Amino acid sequence: MLVASCRINHIIKNSCKHQKYMSEKSPIKPLGDRVIVRPLTEEELGTVSASGIIIPNSAKQEKPEQGVVIAVGPGKWDEDGEKRIQMEVKEGDQVVFSKYGFDELKLDGKNYYIVSESGILGILNH
Numbered sequence: 001m002l003v004a005s006c007r008i009n010h011i012i013k014n015s016c017k018h019q020k021y022m023s024e025k026s027p028i029k030p031l032g033d034r035v036i037v038r039p040l041t042e043e044e045l046g047t048v049s050a051s052g053i054i055i056p057n058s059a060k061q062e063k064p065e066q067g068v069v070i071a072v073g074p075g076k077w078d079e080d081g082e083k084r085i086q087m088e089v090k091e092g093d094q095v096v097f098s099k100y101g102f103d104e105l106k107l108d109g110k111n112y113y114i115v116s117e118s119g120i121l122g123i124l125n126h
Contacts, residue, residue: 026071027107033076033117035089037067037097038110064121065102067113069093087117094124 026036045066069091075084089095101119105112 024068024070026112027110028071028105028112028114030071030073030114032073033085033087034073035069035087035095035115035117035120036071037095037102037113037115038070039065039067039113040094063099064096065099065113066094066096066124069095070112089117089120089123096121096124 024038028036030036069089072087072089072091075087077083078085095115097113097115097120102113102115105114
């Protein structure tokens, strides 16, 4: 019973986290197979400890970028140009993407990345 309870709490916790990301609105509508990603905060990345201690850059290794998908384009057209290819990512997904495969955009003091779906390396499971 305890295991089931812990599993339910884990599902609810992750569902709530996913819901939090779903409430974000993108200031720009992506075209084709592009995705708008909000970079993770230092706290979300784990580079700031729970007590507020900042983990120095020398302790970090170069890693791919991470962020939350806040808008998804309609997908690119198939080779015949007759229908769109469905996107694999959706709003609210936390993704890992190539460090050099995005365009950075700053609107209203917030940073956003425009990433082609092919530049997304994976979806993080929490």
